[in-house]
Amino acid sequence: MIKTEDKLMMMPGPVEVPHRVLMAxxxxxxxxxxxxxxxxxxxxQRISAALFKTAPENISVISGSGTAxxxxxxxxxxxxxxxxxxxxxxxxxxxxxxxxxxxxxxxxLEFEWGxxxxxxxxxxxxxxxxxxxxxxxxxxxxxxxxNPAPEIGALAKKYGAYFIxxxxxxxxxxxxxxxxWNVDIAVTGSQKCIAAPPGISMVxxxxxxxxxxxxxxxxxxxxxxxAYHKSASKELKETPYTPAVSLFFAMQEALKMIEEEGLDxxxxxxxxxxxxxxxAVTAIGIDMFPQLNEVSSYSNTVSAMKAPAGISGxxxxxxxxxxxxxxxxxxxxxxxxxxxxxxxGATTPTNIMTTLSELEQVLYxxxxxxxxGAVMGIAGETMxxxxx
Amino acid sequence: MIKTEDKLMMMPGPVEVPHRVLMAxxxxxxxxxxxxxxxxxxxxQRISAALFKTAPENISVISGSGTAxxxxxxxxxxxxxxxxxxxxxxxxxxxxxxxxxxxxxxxxLEFEWGxxxxxxxxxxxxxxxxxxxxxxxxxxxxxxxxNPAPEIGALAKKYGAYFIxxxxxxxxxxxxxxxxWNVDIAVTGSQKCIAAPPGISMVxxxxxxxxxxxxxxxxxxxxxxxAYHKSASKELKETPYTPAVSLFFAMQEALKMIEEEGLDxxxxxxxxxxxxxxxAVTAIGIDMFPQLNEVSSYSNTVSAMKAPAGISGxxxxxxxxxxxxxxxxxxxxxxxxxxxxxxxGATTPTNIMTTLSELEQVLYxxxxxxxxGAVMGIAGETMxxxxx
Numbered sequence: 001m002i003k004t005e006d007k008l009m010m011m012p013g014p015v016e017v018p019h020r021v022l023m024a025x026x027x028x029x030x031x032x033x034x035x036x037x038x039x040x041x042x043x044x045q046r047i048s049a050a051l052f053k054t055a056p057e058n059i060s061v062i063s064g065s066g067t068a069x070x071x072x073x074x075x076x077x078x079x080x081x082x083x084x085x086x087x088x089x090x091x092x093x094x095x096x097x098x099x100x101x102x103x104x105x106x107x108x109l110e111f112e113w114g115x116x117x118x119x120x121x122x123x124x125x126x127x128x129x130x131x132x133x134x135x136x137x138x139x140x141x142x143x144x145x146x147n148p149a150p151e152i153g154a155l156a157k158k159y160g161a162y163f164i165x166x167x168x169x170x171x172x173x174x175x176x177x178x179x180x181w182n183v184d185i186a187v188t189g190s191q192k193c194i195a196a197p198p199g200i201s202m203v204x205x206x207x208x209x210x211x212x213x214x215x216x217x218x219x220x221x222x223x224x225x226x227a228y229h230k231s232a233s234k235e236l237k238e239t240p241y242t243p244a245v246s247l248f249f250a251m252q253e254a255l256k257m258i259e260e261e262g263l264d265x266x267x268x269x270x271x272x273x274x275x276x277x278x279x280a281v282t283a284i285g286i287d288m289f290p291q292l293n294e295v296s297s298y299s300n301t302v303s304a305m306k307a308p309a310g311i312s313g314x315x316x317x318x319x320x321x322x323x324x325x326x327x328x329x330x331x332x333x334x335x336x337x338x339x340x341x342x343x344x345g346a347t348t349p350t351n352i353m354t355t356l357s358e359l360e361q362v363l364y365x366x367x368x369x370x371x372x373g374a375v376m377g378i379a380g381e382t383m384x385x386x387x388x
Numbered sequence: 389m390i391k392t393e394d395k396l397m398m399m400p401g402p403v404e405v406p407h408r409v410l411m412a413x414x415x416x417x418x419x420x421x422x423x424x425x426x427x428x429x430x431x432x433q434r435i436s437a438a439l440f441k442t443a444p445e446n447i448s449v450i451s452g453s454g455t456a457x458x459x460x461x462x463x464x465x466x467x468x469x470x471x472x473x474x475x476x477x478x479x480x481x482x483x484x485x486x487x488x489x490x491x492x493x494x495x496x497l498e499f500e501w502g503x504x505x506x507x508x509x510x511x512x513x514x515x516x517x518x519x520x521x522x523x524x525x526x527x528x529x530x531x532x533x534x535n536p537a538p539e540i541g542a543l544a545k546k547y548g549a550y551f552i553x554x555x556x557x558x559x560x561x562x563x564x565x566x567x568x569w570n571v572d573i574a575v576t577g578s579q580k581c582i583a584a585p586p587g588i589s590m591v592x593x594x595x596x597x598x599x600x601x602x603x604x605x606x607x608x609x610x611x612x613x614x615a616y617h618k619s620a621s622k623e624l625k626e627t628p629y630t631p632a633v634s635l636f637f638a639m640q641e642a643l644k645m646i647e648e649e650g651l652d653x654x655x656x657x658x659x660x661x662x663x664x665x666x667x668a669v670t671a672i673g674i675d676m677f678p679q680l681n682e683v684s685s686y687s688n689t690v691s692a693m694k695a696p697a698g699i700s701g702x703x704x705x706x707x708x709x710x711x712x713x714x715x716x717x718x719x720x721x722x723x724x725x726x727x728x729x730x731x732x733g734a735t736t737p738t739n740i741m742t743t744l745s746e747l748e749q750v751l752y753x754x755x756x757x758x759x760x761g762a763v764m765g766i767a768g769e770t771m772x773x774x775x776x
Contacts, residue, residue, distance in 0.1 A: 006416050014633060017417045025413040025634055028394050029405045029585060031714055063587050064452050067629040068610045102609050191630060197417060199451050199587060199632025220608060221463075221490050222456045241455040242579060244587025245402060246413055247632060326419055 007321075010355050011328045012141040012169055012302035012342035014191040014198045017250070021196055024253040025246040032243050034236065040252045041237040044202070047255035051171050051194075051263060052186055052204045054178040060228035061251070062201045063244035066168035066189030069201030071099050072223035073164045073185040074135065076205075076213045078104035082132040085125050085161070087152070089115055091142035091331045092166060096135040103218065107131060113334060114143045114289050114304075116296035119151055126159040133162040139170035141192075142331050144288075144304035144340060146174070148295035153182035162209060168192060171202075172258055173270040173344055174300040184209040190247065193270065193301055195345030196254035199247045205229075257346075270300050272386055273343035273352050276379035277303040280356045283378050284369050289338045304330075304340045308368045313339035319362040325355050349383040395709075398743050399716045400529040400557055400690035400730035402579040402586045405638070409584055412641035413634045420631050422624065428640045429625040432590070435643035439559050439582075439651060440574055440592040442566040448616035449639070450589045451632040454556035454577030457589030459487050460611035461552045461573040462523065464593075464601045466492035470520040473513050473549070475540070477503055479530035479719045480554060484523040491606065495519060501722060502531045502677050502692075504684035507539055514547040521550040527558035529580075530719050532676075532692035532728060534562070536683035541570035550597060556580060559590075560646055561658040561732055562688040572597040578635065581658065581689055583733030584642035587635045593617075645734075658688050660774055661731035661740050664767035665691040668744045671766050672757050677726045692718075692728045696756045701727035707750040713743050737771040 009016045030036045041061060049056040062068055074096070078084055082104040086097035089111040100106045109125055111117060117136070125131065134156050138149050149165055156163035162184045167176050171186075173193030178186045185205045191198035205213075205225055213219065213226050227240040258266060278288060278298060289304035290296070307313035313329045316339045320327050330338040341355060356375040363369040397404045418424045429449060437444040450457055462484070466472055470492040474485035477499040488494045497513055499505060505524070513519065522544050526537045537553055544551035550572045555564050559574075561581025566574045573593045579586035593601075593613055601607065601614050615628040646654060666676060666686065677692040678684070695701035701717045704727045708715050718726040729743060744763040751757040 007419070009417055009419070011419065014417050014420060014630065022414045022416065022634075026410045028410065029397055029402050029579075030395070031397070031399065032402060032586070063632075064456070064610060065630040065632075068452070071608070071610045099609050102606075189630070191417075197632065197634040198420070198630045199635060218490075220459070221487050222452060222459045223610065242402065242453040242577070242586045244451075244453070244585065244632060244635060246410075246585040246634065246638070247587060250634070 008325045008351060008354060010341050010347070010351065011326055012192070012340055013189070013344060015195055015342060015345040015347065017195060017197050018257060018346045020257065021250050021253045024249040027249050029245060032245055033238055037245065038236040038238065040248050041232065043252045044248065044255060045232070047259055048202050051258070052176055052178045053180065054204050054206065058204045058206055060203045060205070060225055060232065061248070062203060062223065062228065063199065063247065064201050064223070065198060066187060066201050067095065068223055069187035069189065069203045070096060070166060071220060072203055072225050073187050074099045075103045075223060076216060076219045076225045077162055077164070077185065077209060078133055079216050079218050081105060083107050083130055084133045084135060085109060085131045087117055087122065087134065087136040089113060089117055089143065089145065089147070090137065090140035092137045092140055096137060096166060100135055104133065115291050116145060116293040117147050118293065119148065119155070119295060122152060123155055126155055126161065131159065131161045133164060135164045137166040138176070139167065139174060139299050139301055141169040141299065141302045142334070143290055144299040144302045145290045146297045146299050149183065150181045151295050157182045162212070169344070170301055173267065175267055178204055190251055193344045194254050194258065196250045197247060199244055200251050267300070269386055270343060272383050273347060273349060274298060274300055274303050276352055276382040277341055277343060277356065279382045280375035280379040281305055284360065284363065284374055301344045302340055302342045304338050307337055307339060311366055311368060312336040315366065316362055319365065320358055323358045325358050327355065349386055352383065353379060396713045396739060396742060398729050398735070398739065399714055400580070400728055401577070401732060403583055403730060403733040403735065405583060405585050406645060406734045408645065409638050409641045412637040415637050417633060420633055421626055425633065426624040426626065428636050429620065431640045432636065432643060433620070435647055436590050439646070440564055440566045441568065442592050442594065446592045446594055448591045448593070448613055448620065449636070450591060450611065450616065451587065451635065452589050452611070453586060454575060454589050455483065456611055457575035457577065457591045458484060458554060459608060460591055460613050461575050462487045463491045463611060464604060464607045464613045465550060465552070465573065465597060466521055467604050467606050469493060471495050471518055472521045472523060473497060473519045475505055475510065475522065475524040477501060477505055477531065477533065477535070478525065478528035480525045480528055484525060484554060488523055492521065503679050504533060504681040505535050506681070507536065507543070507683060510540060511543055514543055514549065519547065519549045521552060523552045525554040526564070527555065527562060527687050527689055529557040529687065529690045530722070531678055532687040532690045533678045534685045534687050537571070538569045539683050545570045550600070557732070558689055561655065563655055566592055578639055581732045582642050582646065584638045585635060587632055588639050655688070657774055658731060660771050661735060661737060662686060662688055662691050664740055664770040665729055665731060665744065667770045668763035668767040669693055672748065672751065672762055689732045690728055690730045692726050695725055695727060699754055699756060700724040703754065704750060707753065708746055711746045713746050715743070737774055740771065741767060
């Protein structure tokens with residue numbers, strides 16, 4: 001709920017952090033090489049494994065942002081001459097491509113930002129060459145598209161490639177099945193659907209990927225997943241370098257809250273909140289930005305809308321900001337062209353209602369909406385199921 | 389002061405974090421691309437610059453441990469064929485050497501752990517070859533030695549080498565003069581003398597170092613100091629990747645507390661606390677571990693003692709642990725041979741008194757000390773000046 005002096009964080013991360021999680025960070029410091037920390041690490045592995053749908057021992061918890069986790073994944077698995085097929089249809093796909101170029105040889109596969117990934121084009125690249133690794137973003141939050149992870153995983157398997165999937169902005173808010181989808185390494189961040197503060201990245205790497213990493217001599221140091229796995233395999237689980245202890249306190253609490261809510265219920269809440277945004281805005285004449293194909297879908301955790309003709313997305317963002325509701329615009333070339341609303345983590349249907357009603361008022365003030373009061377009933381009906 | 393269920397953290401980091409700093413982390417999340425975050429970043433640069441004694445704009449604040457900062461420094465400045473003279477006389481010097489080997493060509497200069505750095509040996513290496521960079525740890529906390537930073541800086545200047553200095557466990561608790569000492573890059577962590585939680589590293593890099601980094605194409609990605617400087621030069625200061633916002637709240641508060649105390653007073657407090665430990669333990673027959681020469685001195689922030697004959701340092705550590713006082717033992721080959729007491733950050737003279745009195749009791753129980761009650765007067769006298 002929006003508070004007097006605080007803002008309502010409706011960006012696609014960082015998100016509002018529940019009070020319980022904030023208070024967990026205020027706990028006094030503990031020794032990071034001891035039983036208490038080991039138990040926290042174990043909780044993080046165990047609970048997040050249920051979100052990734054993989055084994056707890058596959059998971060490394062890194063003190064760093066999602067980008068740090070992405071670098072760990074790409075950099076530990078690939079050497080200079082290894083070909084990396086970097087699928088890009090948004091900002092974070094582009095970041096993966098840049099990272100891939102730091103450690104391996106990039107085979108780019110670029111789709112216009114906002115377009116869907118074409119499976120035929122992916123298979124063509126795989127058939128043509130000797131691709132060691134595929135990188136893709138599951139939930140491309142810059143354009144609010146859910147990319148076809150199971151389908152790409154099947155292609156990776158067919159061609160014997162490793163598959164690295166960025167689930168930074170979907171894990172904990174969408175259905176992820178790392179093992180079933182043939183994902184070799186999956187990477188997430190703390191500050192999206194998990195609703196913890198930013199600064200922790202979790203990486204799930206399977207045995208196949210971990211075995212291959214042993215052959216890669218150019219692995220980064222701070223972000224060396226082999227070192228993380230070694231330290232987490234000790235009798236007392238620990239990290240190779242000093243961990244951000246307070247953020248581990250937060251992560252443990254946030255993951256416990258996911259357990260309490262139940263993952264399926266949480267995913268449904270995310271689904272109905274994004275659907276409510278889509279239903280409401282399209283009803284008042286705003287177009288959704290993503291161009292979907294048969295294997296893509298709208299993101300389960302963030303919505304991207306086209307700015308109405310003659311209006312900049314930045315102006316919509318700023319007007320909402322003034323009202324205490326923090327949404328976000330487009331990145332790079334999309335700046336001004338789109339605006340985005342997150343529905344991640346601890347966000348409630350009430351937060352969505354607040355945001356939509358303020359948005360409608362802003363659009364009315366900008367001369368786009370003809371009247372106010374339309375969105376609430378529509379969004380309310382979509383989300384009614386959450387109160388059954 | 390030790391609390392009922394909490395432990396007294398007397399390790400050389402992570403240290404006790406003051407309540408004010410802990411509570412700062414419980415603040416609600418903010419947008420990390422906005423004015424409020426920019427002001428926090430600015431505070432961190434401004435106040436820490438006074439500790440490094442360099443310009444605020446030289447400073448990057450990284451979400452990661454001190455090791456991340458060390459990797460940023462070594463990796464952004466050096467390419468594969470660059471020769472790095474890695475001075476090692478303890479665990480963290482060894483870590484720097486390993487890191488150097490990831491990015492450049494190591495010229496090792498190893499002294500036995502606990503021995504001092506010999507300037508003649510350093511100059512010999514510099515005179516022999518084409519050394520691009522020297523790495524050294526200022527305060528080698530694994531052995532409690534303060535290495536000769538000004539002298540090595542002078543040699544670096546004489547031979548035109550870059551000088552990277554690890555001040556992870558001394559900044560904020562000892563006199564550091566980055567510009568005056570010809571240090572090109574200095575690296576610190578949050579969880580030592582600054583008394584913030586672990587998870588933030590600050591790196592001070594001068595113009596000369598930053599200009600050279602532009603020529604290094606193999607810089608790491610998440611830890612790219614050029615990217616950090618670019619983002620911090622914007623009108624609204626930001627970080628290239630999502631920062632650990634809550635840890636920035638903590639860092640800002642911890643740095644403000646250093647301003648309030650006054651740096652000179654804080655350094656004197658650290659000096660008198662470590663001196664009190666030395667005075668007290670040597671009075672009851674315990675030997676200090678470091679072997680000093682004319683350019684080295686005892687650490688200003690941590691003390692390392694030899695385990696008495698027939699007793700393992702681990703047993704002393706465990707016995708104190710049971711009493712709620714967390715000290716630490718030796719690392720790697722030094723395990724069992726030494727025990728270490730930190731005097732860092734917000735540690736008070738009273739904490740030192742508590743620790744020494746419990747230590748004396750433990751040594752008495754182990755049959756080492758002949759009586760109890762000796763240490764308090766000695767330590768109290770050394771620290772009396774702090775209450776004048």
